[in-house]
Amino acid sequence: MSDRRFPNKAPYGTSLDLMAIRIFVAIAETGSFVAAGKSIGLTRSAAGKALARLEGYLETRLFHRTTRQVTLTAEGQAFYERCLQILKSIEEAESSLRQQPTKLNGVLRMTVSEGYGKTVILPFIHQFQQQFPELSFDISFTDRIVDLVEEGIDVAIRVGESYTSTQYITRVIDRSRIGLYAAPDYLKKNNPPRTIADLDKHQVLIYGSGTAPAYFQLKTEDHRWVKVQGQSFMKFDSGDAIRVACCTGMGISLLPEFLVKNDVKAGLLIPLSMDDQHEDSVSIHSIYPDRQFLPNRVRVFLDTLIAYLG
Numbered sequence: 001m002s003d004r005r006f007p008n009k010a011p012y013g014t015s016l017d018l019m020a021i022r023i024f025v026a027i028a029e030t031g032s033f034v035a036a037g038k039s040i041g042l043t044r045s046a047a048g049k050a051l052a053r054l055e056g057y058l059e060t061r062l063f064h065r066t067t068r069q070v071t072l073t074a075e076g077q078a079f080y081e082r083c084l085q086i087l088k089s090i091e092e093a094e095s096s097l098r099q100q101p102t103k104l105n106g107v108l109r110m111t112v113s114e115g116y117g118k119t120v121i122l123p124f125i126h127q128f129q130q131q132f133p134e135l136s137f138d139i140s141f142t143d144r145i146v147d148l149v150e151e152g153i154d155v156a157i158r159v160g161e162s163y164t165s166t167q168y169i170t171r172v173i174d175r176s177r178i179g180l181y182a183a184p185d186y187l188k189k190n191n192p193p194r195t196i197a198d199l200d201k202h203q204v205l206i207y208g209s210g211t212a213p214a215y216f217q218l219k220t221e222d223h224r225w226v227k228v229q230g231q232s233f234m235k236f237d238s239g240d241a242i243r244v245a246c247c248t249g250m251g252i253s254l255l256p257e258f259l260v261k262n263d264v265k266a267g268l269l270i271p272l273s274m275d276d277q278h279e280d281s282v283s284i285h286s287i288y289p290d291r292q293f294l295p296n297r298v299r300v301f302l303d304t305l306i307a308y309l310g
Contacts, residue, residue, distance in 0.1 A: 018090075020054040021083050023047050024062065028080045031070050092295060104132040104297045109152060111140040113159040115239040115259040116284060120174075121157060124308050128301065135297060143209075143239060148289050154298050156287040159239075159256065167290050173302070174284040174309045176256040180218075180272040181263075185249040187270060193252070196226050196274050204230030205245050205253035209237035216254045219278040228254075256282055 019040075026036035027047065037047035055062055062076035072080060112121050118141065125137060140146070140153075148156055149167065157173075180199075182192075193199050196218050206214050215229045234251060236242045243260060246253045247268045263269040286302055288294065 016057070017050075017054070020050045021086065023050045024054055025080065025083050025087065027051060027063065027070060028072055028076070033070065103134065104300060105134040106295075106297055107136045107138050108297050108301060109138045109154045110157065111142060111146045111148070111151075111153050112157045113239070113284075114141045114143050115243070115256070116157065116159050117141045118240065119258055119262075120309075121305075124305055127308070128304055131304075132300075143207075143237065148287065154288060154295065155302065156285075158285050158287060160282050168287050169290050171286050171302075172283045173286045173306050175281045176258045176284065177279065177281050178254055178256045179279075180252055180274070180277075181246055181255050181260055181269045182252045182272055183247055183249040183268060184270055186251065189249075193272065193274065195276050196220065196228065198274070199228050199230055199252065202230050203232045203234065203251035204228060205242045205251045206233050206235045207237070207239055207242055208235050218254070218274070219280050221276050221278050223278060 023036060023040060023042070026039050027033060030036045030039065033044045033047045033051075037044050040047070042050075051062070058079070060075050060079075061073055062079060064071045064073055117139070125139075129135065129137070145158075146153060146156060148154075159176075190202060191198075193202060204216070206216055208214060212235075214233050214235050215227045217225045217227055219225055230251070234245065236245065239255070239259060242253050243255060243263065245251065246255065246260075247263055252272065260269050264271060286305075288298060288302075
């Protein structure tokens, strides 16, 4: 039904005008028709007419107007928040089209699981940046789960755990075998375990933080999961710290192959295989916020990383 309060509805047409949306957002952010017009290159009169047409089309008053100020109505505030999302999507789409794969710039903000980041991602980035020297990196090496949206992170690389929220896109990009390891010195001082039950007689090194349970789990040959707590344990919130503790003979730990392969080659760690243990592996995921247009730097980085990992 037509509303006589908005006589500008008919000339406005049947679809929203992107310029009118930009003008509306500018008025909302500046609180002034004059300032909004200047920011877009229009006169105060042109900005006012564009807003009037927009309100006519929507049949909704978007602003409270006085001689001194312009403020959003409740409906205007809700519309403003949606318009910001629309403009952001358009900017991302434009950026995606304009940036060519042969040239990337800006800053790629990442959070990476500490051990995987240092042993796998850093060597890859060294190669990647030789191809795209104008791209900068801001990297956080942490095993902490990070709110990507709140902290402005483009992409996360996580070992094991993943993000379950629907606001994220998650993809498996790699897998690594996991197994038990101990230092030669530790095995000289303690009888090497042969079965999972034998681990109850040993000190074990466990990954976890805060109130996380102090145990790790092993899969048996008949595909059951068994908790291993050991005779005593040491719990760490850093996978790399566990690796160092294991190398110094402080106990037995369950570790991913990518983290310890150099230590095994150097003779610092010995792989252990229990008679009743089934081989297992851990997934590595890429995670990024769900958005209509993925920034080109993120897309090219992930595509190249996946090809690198093979």
